[in-house]
Amino acid sequence: MATLYKLHPENPQQRSIEAIVTALKDGAVMLYPTDTVYAIGCDLNVKSAVERVRKLKQLSNDKPLTFLCSSLSNIAQYAMVSDRAYRIMKHLIPGPYTFLLPATKLVPKLVMSPKRKTTGIRVPDHQVCQELLNALGNPIISTSAHLSDEGGEFPTIDLEKARLFDVLENSVDIIIDNGIEPGFEVSTILDFTTEEPTVVRQGLGWEEVENWLAFVG
Numbered sequence: 001m002a003t004l005y006k007l008h009p010e011n012p013q014q015r016s017i018e019a020i021v022t023a024l025k026d027g028a029v030m031l032y033p034t035d036t037v038y039a040i041g042c043d044l045n046v047k048s049a050v051e052r053v054r055k056l057k058q059l060s061n062d063k064p065l066t067f068l069c070s071s072l073s074n075i076a077q078y079a080m081v082s083d084r085a086y087r088i089m090k091h092l093i094p095g096p097y098t099f100l101l102p103a104t105k106l107v108p109k110l111v112m113s114p115k116r117k118t119t120g121i122r123v124p125d126h127q128v129c130q131e132l133l134n135a136l137g138n139p140i141i142s143t144s145a146h147l148s149d150e151g152g153e154f155p156t157i158d159l160e161k162a163r164l165f166d167v168l169e170n171s172v173d174i175i176i177d178n179g180i181e182p183g184f185e186v187s188t189i190l191d192f193t194t195e196e197p198t199v200v201r202q203g204l205g206w207e208e209v210e211n212w213l214a215f216v217g
Helices: 014-025 047-057 071-080 083-092 127-136 161-168 206-216
Strands: 003-006 031-033 039-041 066-068 097-102 120-123 174-177 188-191 198-201
Touching: 003 161, 014 031, 031 127, 031 161, 031 206, 039 047, 039 198, 071 083, 071 120, 083 097, 083 206, 161 174, 188 206, 198 206
Parallel strands: 003 174, 031 174, 066 120, 097 188
Antiparallel strands: 031 039, 097 120, 188 198
């Protein structure tokens, strides 16, 4: 059964943050809130934990995993960012956006797209996420907590927080509750792997993206 941590949404208790980070470094998998939906995640650099996340989400190794970074400068360590991409990203982060970018050697093969050598990165506008990232010192895997059943449906997509916790308490090691009900809208995805940036998915913050693409276009 997972350990439950109740954190203040704006001022997370540092003792709890430290305990969670210690567990992540030891290979823990967690269910945690973000600025979009609740996510399942782990330390980017712990292979066994990443493998558990893939198994839980029923994702094959050719499906890339998104991860969270603390800032734009942090992204630059894990991805190659063009000048144009930089200008757009600078005005969008932190926020509900996922950026597809060419990966650097720091991104584990188990995380990136094996054929395209690309990766998906977010910088969340969320205090708990930022506290965890800063304390851990490296990115955190972030894949939505929407789990498919045998029929391919997503029974967890609209669950209230308490029911979501009940469904996943035996599948993860840590559950973080920041006292706020989870959102159901996903991030907007922008592809910066080609010369002309494209929108792969319209989600939260789409209008802002549309404005900036027109502005820098």
